[in-house]
Amino acid sequence: MVGLSLGETHFIQGGIAQDLRCDGRKRLTYRPISVETGVIPQTNGSARVRMGATDVIASVKAELGKPSLLQPDKGKVSIYVDCSSTAEPAFEGRGGDELAAELSNALQRCLLGGKSGAGAGIDLSSLIVVEGKICWDLYIDGLVVSSDGNLLDALGAAIKAALSNTGIPRVQVAAGTSNDEHPEVDVSDEEFLQFDTSRVPVIVTLTKVGRHYIVDATSEEESQMSSAVSISVNRQGHICGITKRGGVGLDPSIILDMISVAKHVSEQLINKLDSEIASAEAEEES
Amino acid sequence: MGLPNVSEDLSSEMEVDAFRRLFPLRYFERHLAESIRPDGRPLGKARETSIFLGAVASANGSALVKIGSTTILTAIKMEVMTPSLESPDEGCLAIDFHMPPICSPIVRPGRPAEASPVVSKQLSDTFSSSKMIDLKELSLVSGKAAWMAYLNAAFIMQDIYCLDADGALFDAALLSAVASLSHLQIPVVAMNDDGKIVLVSEEDGQKREQEPVNKEKRKLTLRSIPFSLTCILHKNYILADPTAEEESIMETHVTVVLDTSGQLISLYKPGGPVLAYTSAIQDCAALTRQRVKELKSFLDKANSAMEVE
Amino acid sequence: MPKLYKFLSVFRTGAVNAASGSAYAEFGNTKVIVSVFGPRESKKAMMYSDIGRLNCNVSFTTFATPIRGQGSDHKEYCAMLHKALEGAIILETFPKTTVDVFALVLESSGSNSISECVAGDLPVVISCASLALADAGIMMYDIVASVSVSCFNKNLVIDPILEEEIGQDGSLMITCMPSRYEITQLTVTGEWSTTKINEGMQLCLDACAKLAKIMRSCLKEVASDSQE
Numbered sequence: 001m002v003g004l005s006l007g008e009t010h011f012i013q014g015g016i017a018q019d020l021r022c023d024g025r026k027r028l029t030y031r032p033i034s035v036e037t038g039v040i041p042q043t044n045g046s047a048r049v050r051m052g053a054t055d056v057i058a059s060v061k062a063e064l065g066k067p068s069l070l071q072p073d074k075g076k077v078s079i080y081v082d083c084s085s086t087a088e089p090a091f092e093g094r095g096g097d098e099l100a101a102e103l104s105n106a107l108q109r110c111l112l113g114g115k116s117g118a119g120a121g122i123d124l125s126s127l128i129v130v131e132g133k134i135c136w137d138l139y140i141d142g143l144v145v146s147s148d149g150n151l152l153d154a155l156g157a158a159i160k161a162a163l164s165n166t167g168i169p170r171v172q173v174a175a176g177t178s179n180d181e182h183p184e185v186d187v188s189d190e191e192f193l194q195f196d197t198s199r200v201p202v203i204v205t206l207t208k209v210g211r212h213y214i215v216d217a218t219s220e221e222e223s224q225m226s227s228a229v230s231i232s233v234n235r236q237g238h239i240c241g242i243t244k245r246g247g248v249g250l251d252p253s254i255i256l257d258m259i260s261v262a263k264h265v266s267e268q269l270i271n272k273l274d275s276e277i278a279s280a281e282a283e284e285e286s
Numbered sequence: 287m288g289l290p291n292v293s294e295d296l297s298s299e300m301e302v303d304a305f306r307r308l309f310p311l312r313y314f315e316r317h318l319a320e321s322i323r324p325d326g327r328p329l330g331k332a333r334e335t336s337i338f339l340g341a342v343a344s345a346n347g348s349a350l351v352k353i354g355s356t357t358i359l360t361a362i363k364m365e366v367m368t369p370s371l372e373s374p375d376e377g378c379l380a381i382d383f384h385m386p387p388i389c390s391p392i393v394r395p396g397r398p399a400e401a402s403p404v405v406s407k408q409l410s411d412t413f414s415s416s417k418m419i420d421l422k423e424l425s426l427v428s429g430k431a432a433w434m435a436y437l438n439a440a441f442i443m444q445d446i447y448c449l450d451a452d453g454a455l456f457d458a459a460l461l462s463a464v465a466s467l468s469h470l471q472i473p474v475v476a477m478n479d480d481g482k483i484v485l486v487s488e489e490d491g492q493k494r495e496q497e498p499v500n501k502e503k504r505k506l507t508l509r510s511i512p513f514s515l516t517c518i519l520h521k522n523y524i525l526a527d528p529t530a531e532e533e534s535i536m537e538t539h540v541t542v543v544l545d546t547s548g549q550l551i552s553l554y555k556p557g558g559p560v561l562a563y564t565s566a567i568q569d570c571a572a573l574t575r576q577r578v579k580e581l582k583s584f585l586d587k588a589n590s591a592m593e594v595e
Numbered sequence: 596m597p598k599l600y601k602f603l604s605v606f607r608t609g610a611v612n613a614a615s616g617s618a619y620a621e622f623g624n625t626k627v628i629v630s631v632f633g634p635r636e637s638k639k640a641m642m643y644s645d646i647g648r649l650n651c652n653v654s655f656t657t658f659a660t661p662i663r664g665q666g667s668d669h670k671e672y673c674a675m676l677h678k679a680l681e682g683a684i685i686l687e688t689f690p691k692t693t694v695d696v697f698a699l700v701l702e703s704s705g706s707n708s709i710s711e712c713v714a715g716d717l718p719v720v721i722s723c724a725s726l727a728l729a730d731a732g733i734m735m736y737d738i739v740a741s742v743s744v745s746c747f748n749k750n751l752v753i754d755p756i757l758e759e760e761i762g763q764d765g766s767l768m769i770t771c772m773p774s775r776y777e778i779t780q781l782t783v784t785g786e787w788s789t790t791k792i793n794e795g796m797q798l799c800l801d802a803c804a805k806l807a808k809i810m811r812s813c814l815k816e817v818a819s820d821s822q823e
Contacts, residue, residue, distance in 0.1 A: 098674070105671055109784050227682075229781070239792055242783035247682035249777025252796055259789060343624075344702060345658050355612035359701070361658040386654055387697040388630035390613045395652040395668060395697065445657045449628060449699070450611045530613065 004223060012224055016209050021221070023052075028265055030216045033157065035276040037165040038284045045166025045195075047280075049158040051216060053148035055087075058140065058158035060166045064185070065137035067128065075127020075135035079107045081142040081155060088147050096144075099151075102245075103142070106152055110203050110232035110241035111159065122163070123196065129171050134185060136168060149219040152230050152243075156203035157269075161277050163200055165284075167192030201234040201241070202269050204262040208250070213258060215265055229258050233266035310535045318523050325529065330573050332515065332527035335581065337461070337588040339469040347470030349588075351462035354529060357450035358458040360466040364473060367441035377424020377440045381410045383448070383459055390451040390530070402448075405456050408554065409446070409463060412543055416512040416551045419467070423507065440472070453529040454516045456541055461581060464511055468589055472504050510545040513581045515574040517542075519560045526573050540567065542574040546582055606723070606813040608730040616731020620723035623754065624704035625716050629724045630697050631731040634689035647689035651677040651696045653720055659703040672698075672717055679721045679741065679770040679780040685734040694733055696724050715754070718743050721770050721780075726810050730817070737772035738810055739779060740803040744768075744795050746785060751795055753802055767792070769799040773807040776800075 004012075015021050025031070031052035039057060040046040046059040067074060081103040083096030090096070111122065127136040140162070142155045170191040207217040207228040214221065222228075227246030234240055239259065244250070306313045306324075317324055327333070333354030342348035345361035352358075367378060383406040385399040393399045413419065424440040444466065446459050518525040520536040533539070538558030543551040550571070555562060611617035614630035621627075637648055653672035680696065704715040718741035725739035745752045746765040765785020771778045783792070 101670055102674060105674075109782060112784070234786070239783060239787040239789070240785070242781055244778070244781040245678070247678055247680075247779060249682050249772055249775065249779045250781075251776060252771075252778055252800060255778060255781065256793060256796070259792065263789070342658055342702060344661055348658075357611075359656075361656070363658060382657070384656075386656075386699045387652055387695070388611060388614070388617070388628055388699045391632045391635070394695075395654070443657075447656055447699075447701075451613055 004220065008220075009224060012221055013210050016212055016214055016221070019212075021214065023218070025216075027212060027214045028261070030269065030272070033272060033276055035157070035161050035273070035280045037161055037277065037280045044168060045162045045164075047158050047161030047165055047277075049154050049161060051150060051154050051157075052218065053146055054150055054154050055144075055146035056151065056154045056158045057143045057145060058155065058162040059143075060159075060162050061139045061141070062136045062166070062168050063139070064129070064134055064171075064187070067132060067135040071124075072132035073128055074124035075137065077112060077122055077124065077127075077138040077140065079111065079140045079142070079159070080104050081107065081144065083144045083147070086146070087144045091144075103152060103155060106230060106243040107142070107155060107159065107203075109243055110156065110201065110230065122200065126196070127168075129185065130173055134171075134173075147219065149217045149222045150205060150215075153203050153205050153216065156201075156232065157273055160197060160200045160202065160273065161280070163195050164197040164277055165281065166195050168195065169193075199234055201232040202266050202273060203230055203232045204266050204269065205230040206258045206262060208246075208254075213261070229255060229262075231259055231262040231266075233263055235270055237263050237267075239263075310531075314520075314532070314535060318520070318525075323525065323532075329523060330526045332577055332580070333529075335461075335584055337465050337584050339465060339588050339592050345466075346473060347466045347468075349462050349465035349469055351458050351465060353454055353458045353461070353527065355450055355452040356448075356454055356458045358446060358448055358455075358462040360444060360446045360459075360462040362466050362470050363443045363445075364470075365441045365443065366475060373421075375425045376421040377442065378421065379410070379413060379419060379442045379444065381406055381413070381444045381446065381463065383409060383446045385448045385451065389448045393451075401455060405459055408456055408541075408552075409459060412460065412512055412514075412552055413463075416510060416543075416545055418464075418508055418510055418512060418545075419506060420509065442467075442470075451530060453531075453533045454527050457514050457516050457527065460512065460514050460543070461585075464508070464513070465585055465588065467506060468508060468511075468585065469592065470506050472506065474504070510547065510549075511582070511585070512543050512545050512551050513574075513578040514541055514543040515570070515577040516540070517570045517573060519558070519562055519566055519570075521560070524566060524569055524573070526577070538562070540570045542567075542571050544571070544574050544578050546578065548575055548578070606726060606810055608726060608813065608817050614727075614731070616727050616729070616733070618723050618726035618730055620719050620726070622704075622719040623715070624702060625719045626701040627716070627719050627723045628699050628701060629720070629727040631694060631724075631727045631733065632697070633694040633731075634692035634733070635695070637691065637693045641693075643691065645690045646686040647684075647691075648693040649677060649681050649684060649686065649696065650693050651680065651698075651724075653698045653700065655700045655703060659700050672720065675717060675780065675782075676721060676724060680724060680728070680739060682777075682779040683725065683735050683737060683739045683772055684728065685736060688734045694728075694731075696728065698724060715743070717741070718754075718768060718770070722806060722810065726813065729814055737774045737777075738807050739770055739772055740806040740810065741768065741770040741780070742799045742802040742806060744798055746787065746791065746795065751791075751798055753798060767795045767799065769796060769803065771800060771803045773800075773804040 012022060019027050034050045036048040039048045040059050043059040044062045048057045081100045083091045083100045085092040129135055140159055144151055170188040170193055172186040205228055206213040206215060207222060207225045209224045225246055226248040227250055230243045232241040321329060336352045338350040340348060341350040341359060342361040346364050347362040348360060350359050383402050385393050385402045387393045387395045444463060446463060448455060515526060517540050518528045518532055518536045519538040519540060538560035541554040545551055605621035607619045609617060610619035610628050611630045614632055616631040619628050634647060651673050653669045653676055698720045700716055721741035728735060744767050765787055767783045769778055770780035
């Protein structure tokens with residue numbers, strides 16, 4: 001937990017009210033983002049994202065599995081977050097479980113879309129190999145290495161970067177066996193399919209401190225929040241998911257206002273992130 | 287023992303509620319001396335009892351039982367299973383008694399209540415010794431050719447949930463379990479080409495290609511139905527059907543389980559500070575005999591009400 | 596036109612005698628019991644706190660879903676219920692103590708197993724819990740009502756049933772305090788345009804206000820009964 005004196009809290013709150021935060025940022029400015037891709041070689045895709053002192057790693061692993069009975073034409077994606085005790089002493093043992101579960105749920109809600117697949121960042125139909133029999137299971141793991149606020153946005157960005165770094169092996173289904181219960185497949189280890197990540201949304205968390213809200217709050221600023229709303233927005237400007245944190249109630253008009261602000265901020269964030277990812281990929285190849 | 291005397295002096299001045307909380311045993315004993323209990327019942331009388339069958343729509347059989355404010359909900363699901371090697375022609379009955387945290391202030395989430403495995407065990411012991419259900423009746427296709435890999439039998443899973451715990455949990459759980467078994471509608475099953483047993487849907491939407499295996503027996507035959515009554519022994523008093531408060535203050539319990547013909551199925555006296563004379567046990571049995579008649583008529587009434595619908 | 600409200604609801608307080616307060620709610624196929632215990636002494640391991648604590652638990656019966664479940668706790672619901680309620684309860688009124696809110700879903704309207712998201716049950720659990728809190732006499736700023744809508748072929752469907760939930764393009768759940776006009780919990784999944792969100796939120800808020808009216812009249816009935 002962040003221990004702040006009365007003076008410090010006044011300073012933070014006063015700064016936010018005057019649109020000049022402790023680190024010199026404005027209310028709607030992100031900290032510098034740095035992206036590194038391919039950090040974990042044994043996964044299909046991985047990325048590390050740093051925003052100030054917040055440091056997270058996301059990895060994507062693909063395995064062949066069986067689609068669920070209810071949705072035989074779709075692959076499966078699961079997202080788990082682990083809060084390492086290196087990030088914060090309070091995460092030791094089972095201390096981080098609650099936060100980890102909250103983050104996992106929020107990410108699933110923001111990235112996986114509705115039941116019919118509308119608004120999903122990942123096209124589940126593209127993961128199918130043989131309908132009803134074989135599909136790709138994507139395991140997306142997030143790891144919080146160092147925590148200084150705004151974990152959800154950082155994890156969302158890291159997952160987006162990791163997915164664009166992901167190559168899924170091309171699969172050949174052996175001809176003539178497609179009616180079997182277990183068709184034979186040949187997984188290529190040379191040819192990889194690239195993921196289309198243009199639809200993956202970014203998450204913008206607006207943290208309300210006093211009467212104003214800020215993006216990319218540090219943990220000091222988060223300790224002063226009354227509530228926070230995380231909004232995931234895709235490139236088309238459509239909302240893909242909303243999660244509210246913090247128990248204090250919000251007026252509906254404020255939430256609508258937050259949504260429009262988030263849409264505006266997300267445009268810049270997506271562009272920034274895309275260029276960071278592109279340069280990271282270029283660096284990895286060189 | 288200076289305390290009781292002090293309380294006697296105070297009792298004239300103190301408010302009833304405060305006296306009840308501070309000296310619960312005294313409070314009860316003064317009632318008992320007048321042959322009445324704090325809730326207005328005579329010592330040997332059980333609380334108001336009601337049975338409602340078919341409370342859970344998704345179950346094959348279910349019953350909601352209330353004894354006073356103790357509320358028990360039982361739901362039965364039937365599944366097809368492979369019988370064990372020792373008894374290839376028998377089905378199986380599994381009983382699980384749950385005490386979710388909503389039922390009592392004592393139960394906390396994550397820590398199962400002590401009473402729940404005890405009641406589960408007592409219930410399954412009672413059922414197996416009463417021979418109420420012939421487990422052979424649950425066998426579906428045992429008489430078939432010997433080479434068949436799957437012998438099939440029905441597996442009855444009974445989940446008993448305590449929704450409100452106010453004493454005499456075993457009595458209410460047993461009544462609810464028995465009532466749900468009497469309400470049980472066995473689903474129609476048929477054997478498919480692979481020799482596997484499959485459920486036949488109720489709606490009869492698709493053509494019925496397979497002949498149902500158990501078309502005629504949709505109800506379970508209950509041969510002798512067990513009913514029980516729990517009594518508290520305290521000094522020379524016998525209190526039938528105790529509430530949770532009474533159970534917590536006076537700790538010697540006797541549970542008698544009889545079947546409808548009055549035969550003793552089981553008797554539990556799990557310890558307690560009062561050593562019972564045989565005459566006291568006989569008195570408990572006599573109270574139980576009366577109670578069994580009462581419960582039998584309740585159950586019959588509930589079942590006939592179901593048939594009317 | 597959005598579908599009309601499916602308010603086939605039953606609310607009843609005082610379902611469990613052993614609890615300080617309790618409520619039973621039936622909403623379509625969903626049946627829920629919520630018990631409230633306390634305020635009672637916090638666990639020994641807890642540190643001193645000058646405001647009260649709220650402890651929530653949601654579990655399902657084994658027969659709540661068509662396929663027999665494990666009857667386990669639902670971690671996500673526990674957290675969501677906690678968040679939905681904590682903003683409405685005046686925690687300052689019971690320092691050093693804990694209020695326990697335990698919910699048991701007797702029957703679920705949701706899909707085949709609990710692990711698949713059964714979003715239809717959560718609003719009922721939340722509304723029922725707030726009624727149980729009121730029954731227990733825990734001080735609240737306002738009653739908490741919760742409603743969800745599904746976006747379904749460009750139509751908004753309030754209080755979706757299972758078939759609608761499986762095919763939905765998105766869902767929106769709002770928990771609010773209608774008299775204060777404040778949202779305590781909001782979740783959205785699926786793809787939504789801003790106008791659609793506007794429309795959905797307004798629909799939910801109106802429904803919440805209606806729901807709160809029903810809940811309030813249920814509480815009043817009990818109060819007037821006990822006076823007689």
